[in-house]
Amino acid sequence: MPELTEVERFRKYIAATSLHKSIEKVEVNDRAILRECSPGMLNSRLSGRSFSSAERLGKHLFLPAGGAVLALHFGMTGRPLYRKSNNPGEKDRRLSINFRNGYSLLYLSRRRLGKIRLADDIESFGSELGLGPDALYISLETFKKIFAGRRGMIKTALMDQKLLAGLGNILSDEILFSAGINPKKQVKDLNSKTLGILHREMLRVLNRGISGKPGEGADSSLSSLRADGENCPICGGVIRLIKIQGRSAYYCPRHQNNS
DNA sequence: GGTAATGTTAGACT
């Protein structure tokens, strides 16, 4: 689930529920999701403090508290949940941040592919992981610079977090679908005009996905019918499934035709 | 029971 748009909605959700509340205790329910930190570290750095803001870079979410920053990555199935601490336990709960007001911010994850870290600051965290600039805030100029002189397929490049952060399999499909560009198109064969269209459609798809209601799944026409053989809602062509980098890529060969 | 699933990463290969 969580690509840029979903994580941005998580960010707003946490900002609306969990800021400026004193943290009583951090409970780690599953150590496997911790990276480079321990339950003891989380408690000593966070207890008695409160989150001052909720920020995002790509698919990562950051919660600064005092001198430390809690860094959340949701993997494939993670999500946050704010609710009363004494509610019955959620089966997928991996981490609970208990506030003094009797509520908790939970980190839920069914498949345990997410990661929780403790960072000193957001900038150094981003550079340590080699993350590119956030896709939502990239200017056209930067966008063109990122792809200049690069080889390989455009879909692969869009999903490369080191080039630009936040796009995953679904969003990259969606953006290329909107822009009318074949996912296997080579980056070096995209001219300036086409890159402009791609940038414009990227922002359009992202903004549409962010304003959509959580749980509403479909961010657009393509994602609502990710199935081989469906009719394309844009041109009436037939949606096809191919494999790119071992991932399923859906596209319409008729209007995503190498512009 | 095989397969694929919105993510990341390491290693082998071209």
Add this chain to the structure above:
DNA sequence: TAGTCTAACATTAC
């Protein structure tokens, strides 16, 4: 060097 491919991770759903 840059890019591609595969497997692995963990768990569930079809």
